[in-house]
Amino acid sequence: MNWTPAALSQDIPSGSAAPGQLGDKDIVIWRSASGRIAAWSDRCPHRGMRLSHGFVRGEFLSCIYHGWRYGDGGQCHRIPAHPELTPPEAIKVPVFAVVESGGIVWVAEKDAEPADLPMEFAGFASFRTIRTTVPASIVAAAFGCTGLELRGTLGGTDVVLLLQPLTDGCNLHVLAADGTGPDQLDRVSVAVEALRRQAESVQEFAA
């Protein structure tokens, strides 16, 4: 299996958590106060609550339901209802392999992560992610390509589009050529929204 681009680094600031997907699995991507990124199963083992609704304090992610606190390796460190208790080692959130490179958060199944680091896109910087309900193949076709790593121009700027298939559509992670100014980036935004609408109309037409 390859690395999956699951989010842009800039969208997961320190002290925050956000929902994501790896294949058909729901994951939480979060960053500790010191800047460490992690990708875990998006489910607290206690009562099944989504951890992406939780809160980050220091190097820990806590579930919003009962405040169960998890750290390195998904290990539970604290159960607030029983402050004196050391949680058993078995209370653990399944974790995923994660690396950041080129402003992208890449995720893979733990212990099945590719030997090679994710591809780097020299000369490009991460710009923004937009989500659509259209499958990746239709988005790629609307861009005149196939595959999940697309190169071309949007709004007159050279871009790389990384498509991340989701259970109900796909994410478009947009990388723009280094040095692209704010006005040009605005045009990239307009063009990528237009691409999404075009793909969505193709899908509606097909349906």
Added chain:
Amino acid sequence: MNGGAMRDQWYPVAIAAQLPQKGRDSLLLGEPIHIATDETGGARVTDGAGRILPIISRYGHIWTSLGQPEQDLFPIPEADQPGRRLVDVGSVKVRCSPLRAVENFLDIAHFPFVHTDILGSEPHTEVERYEVEIRDDVDEVWATKVKFYQPQAAKSAQGGITTEYMYRVPSPTCSILYKTSPPRPGEWDVITLFVQPLTEETCEVWPWMALFDDDSSMTDMIHFQQMIFVQDRSILENQIPALLPLDPGKEIPTRADMTSIAYRRWLKRHGYTYGAQLVAA
């Protein structure tokens, strides 16, 4: 025929004082029902085939059943006690299992995190040991001697107090909570959660209260309880799986969850499994 053993239970479907004049369609255990006002101004509930269903008007609500209830609706003696104000809170539709909605109501450990600075606050997170039993004579789940520190326990509360609770589950989708009455120590305020199972993964929640509170306006008391429940909804719609797992292994309870453990065991024993997940998926 949906619902299995839960088919013969009574379920709330409307507020008795707010009957729909033009009729209203709803669901019960996944089957269509219609709630209407009859010629005399009373309630009439029919199923999808037009059959008139049995009804009871009690505790502010109209109750009905798709099956043949062997028993009367469970008693709440406090409902008739003088001096209490009876509050029809209204309804909140939630995309969750009706059983998950009840289980959340039985849980105090979430107060500091979900109802922050109202029903609980850090660092007062500890849940002390309390007592839980399934009372065979009445066939109800009871939790007693439940204590929790609360910054603002009720609309009538001034500042933080340690509140004592009792919980009671007299039917699979109804729970009654007794809590220390801030203006009347020695008496219990009664707060109920009556749940109408629409489907296995959606429900209509009808909270109802019988309180000692002479000062707060009805609107304030209703808003307070609705605010609490809207906070709960943000949890209930984000639990995985949506169904309540009854088999051990899928979730990890602790001592603070003793009421929920007893509730799940009681549901399983009776085959009350509409909204439950039985085989670990």
